[in-house]
Amino acid sequence: MTWAIIQKSAAERAAATLTDEVREAFTWETARAMLDGFPDGALNIAHEAVDRHVASGHGADEAILWLGKDGERESLSYGDLATRTARFANVLKSHGLQAGDRVFGLAGRVPDLYVAALGTLKAGMIFSPLFSAFGPEPLRTRLEIGEADALITTASIYRRKIAAWRDEIPSLKLVLIIGDEAPEDCVALGPAMAAASERFETVRTRPEDPALFHFTSGTTGRPKGAVHVHDAVVMHAAAGRYALELTPGTRYWCSADPGWVTGTSFGIISPLVNRVRMVIDEADFDLERWYGLLEREKIEVWYTAPTAIRMMMRAGKEAAASHDFSQLRFMASVGEPLNPEAVVWGNEVFGRPFHDNWWQTETGGIMIANTRAMDVHPGSMGRPLPGIEAGIVARVDDGLRECPPGEIGELALRPGWPSMMRAYLHEEARYKKCFVDGWYLSGDLAMRDREGYFWFVGRADDLIKSSGHLIGPFEVESALIEHPAVAEAAVIGLPDETAGEVVKAYVALNPGFEPSEDLERDIRGLARKKLGAAVAPREVVFRKTLPKTRSGKIMRRLLKARELGLPEGDISTLESDET
Amino acid sequence: MTEDEIRRAYIEELVRVAPDLDPAEIAGSDHLQDDLELDSMDVLNLVIALSKRFGVAIAEADYPQIATPDLAAAFLAKRV
Numbered sequence A: 001m002t003w004a005i006i007q008k009s010a011a012e013r014a015a016a017t018l019t020d021e022v023r024e025a026f027t028w029e030t031a032r033a034m035l036d037g038f039p040d041g042a043l044n045i046a047h048e049a050v051d052r053h054v055a056s057g058h059g060a061d062e063a064i065l066w067l068g069k070d071g072e073r074e075s076l077s078y079g080d081l082a083t084r085t086a087r088f089a090n091v092l093k094s095h096g097l098q099a100g101d102r103v104f105g106l107a108g109r110v111p112d113l114y115v116a117a118l119g120t121l122k123a124g125m126i127f128s129p130l131f132s133a134f135g136p137e138p139l140r141t142r143l144e145i146g147e148a149d150a151l152i153t154t155a156s157i158y159r160r161k162i163a164a165w166r167d168e169i170p171s172l173k174l175v176l177i178i179g180d181e182a183p184e185d186c187v188a189l190g191p192a193m194a195a196a197s198e199r200f201e202t203v204r205t206r207p208e209d210p211a212l213f214h215f216t217s218g219t220t221g222r223p224k225g226a227v228h229v230h231d232a233v234v235m236h237a238a239a240g241r242y243a244l245e246l247t248p249g250t251r252y253w254c255s256a257d258p259g260w261v262t263g264t265s266f267g268i269i270s271p272l273v274n275r276v277r278m279v280i281d282e283a284d285f286d287l288e289r290w291y292g293l294l295e296r297e298k299i300e301v302w303y304t305a306p307t308a309i310r311m312m313m314r315a316g317k318e319a320a321a322s323h324d325f326s327q328l329r330f331m332a333s334v335g336e337p338l339n340p341e342a343v344v345w346g347n348e349v350f351g352r353p354f355h356d357n358w359w360q361t362e363t364g365g366i367m368i369a370n371t372r373a374m375d376v377h378p379g380s381m382g383r384p385l386p387g388i389e390a391g392i393v394a395r396v397d398d399g400l401r402e403c404p405p406g407e408i409g410e411l412a413l414r415p416g417w418p419s420m421m422r423a424y425l426h427e428e429a430r431y432k433k434c435f436v437d438g439w440y441l442s443g444d445l446a447m448r449d450r451e452g453y454f455w456f457v458g459r460a461d462d463l464i465k466s467s468g469h470l471i472g473p474f475e476v477e478s479a480l481i482e483h484p485a486v487a488e489a490a491v492i493g494l495p496d497e498t499a500g501e502v503v504k505a506y507v508a509l510n511p512g513f514e515p516s517e518d519l520e521r522d523i524r525g526l527a528r529k530k531l532g533a534a535v536a537p538r539e540v541v542f543r544k545t546l547p548k549t550r551s552g553k554i555m556r557r558l559l560k561a562r563e564l565g566l567p568e569g570d571i572s573t574l575e576s577d578e579t
Numbered sequence B: 001m002t003e004d005e006i007r008r009a010y011i012e013e014l015v016r017v018a019p020d021l022d023p024a025e026i027a028g029s030d031h032l033q034d035d036l037e038l039d040s041m042d043v044l045n046l047v048i049a050l051s052k053r054f055g056v057a058i059a060e061a062d063y064p065q066i067a068t069p070d071l072a073a074a075f076l077a078k079r080v
Helices: A010-015 A020-025 A028-032 A045-058 A078-094 A111-122 A136-145 A155-168 A189-195 A232-244 A261-273 A287-296 A306-315 A340-350 A428-432 A473-480 A517-531 A556-564 B003-017 B040-054 B060-066 B069-077
Strands: A062-067 A073-077 A102-106 A126-129 A150-153 A174-177 A210-216 A224-229 A251-254 A277-281 A301-304 A330-333 A354-358 A390-396 A399-402 A409-413 A439-448 A454-459 A464-466 A469-471 A486-496 A500-509 A539-543 A574-576
Touching (some): A045 A111, A078 A189, A102 A111, A102 A136, A136 A473, A210 A261, A232 A261, A517 A539, B003 B040, B040 B069
Parallel strands (some): A251 A301, A301 A330
Antiparallel strands (some): A390 A399, A464 A469, A486 A500
């Protein structure tokens, strides 16, 4: 069925930060004017997010309201953030770290993690967030590729996931443990912070100096470390203002975890640069808690994800009926395409639609969005933000051709926006492959309609999007074949009404092993231990052999087509079929 | 069913969803997400399995009531 367009009133359009006039007049200078910078052209994200607000008289304004799992509340002003990030920067310096060194963050949503991210940037070092629900293997791979100099984590995570192999990461000089005590060879953050000076001169990084490493999965090979520079803050400022309506003092809640790019770009940097009052909830999704939080904390702008929205939908409209959401003025969603039902459901329950937007780790910030002034076409990701040129392209022999409206092709962007990745760590060839004929190729298939709205169709590769997390099949398959019974493995994503996709694995067994329920559980258990719950397969099935090409590559695409009853497509390269 | 029987059945379903867990090491007060590291999809799958096994509907608002083996045994005992 087709879904009715959700039209905005003239008043709603006029109230938007991105009116037609603003869109028309936009240049990147408009975005740069949202920042202060340093007199000599230096630019540091931490200065833009924290210290400049203190300098301009907003030190007492609330920056963060943290809500602990067990009901604790902690409020941090911009002034508090300035001194705590200065202390953290001094702690790093006192352990011999220097500008350009790499500091990895691995913890739940606790204030010290946010302080660490900003303090690292203040010190001119590079911050790289890790997802705390990852198992030991994905963590180790990322620390290795990123050549981590320091890690900040908790004692519990360290003991369970890091300690066993910490000595095998030669670059890792310092492990900071949140709290007052630390295991051997680690440093307790609490006493170190208390002993550190609260004065620190922000390092005058240049706009093109690396600031962030964000890891993302690849179809083949190891995960890719996308490098972002301090200039990305130009995009963070503008995208937060225009796509999320972040204005000074706005009560904002981003439910994304800072272990992923959304939770860093729009859960730390963009909101603080825009001087909002942001709420951080330490707990994971819980229906009553979330509705209560939105109401009690009078959230005005809410940035969340399809999986959470669909979980709310499962509970029905009645569960929301007793709450007052009248303070909410803008809701947005990202992570995977938001289905039209969810957009319409939001409009009925909250009195306003969810505004889907699209971007990726590599783009560093929101690129395509349904903004407040735009009519919402349910199911569409919206239109490019000002300054962003997007297109739909198809590969032809001598490069690319642009597809006309209505034709499906690969979603591409004209390079040059400030938060574009500048490299994949140690993978120059892989980085170069992303750029063809003056376009950055996203790997997503999409379509543009006649009104200029973009519609997501699917991935051009075998990557899996589960609960908003991009999962590389190769990383999962590699863990599976470490099980003594598994000879080879293929991993695909299957559609799931809540998670978008769920991971399913097909395995062929070594001689001497027979399929059984116990073995299935044993393999799945090992994968969960190595990879973590978010990445490991939810189901493992047995095959005698897997379908392979002549060159020996497992044809995941074929497994998926069969699973879904879809046409098998081109199987001319199929050498041996599954049995 | 007694609370003990319910608790055993709960743990059976739990380790089916999360086979990385050793049933012998799960404490009655262990929290599914905070201690046992289940994610939200795991919890959803566990709820579906429990609903089927016990023939009771578990509403989203009641998820906190099944968040540990002890809580779940008490909660389900009243409904089974």
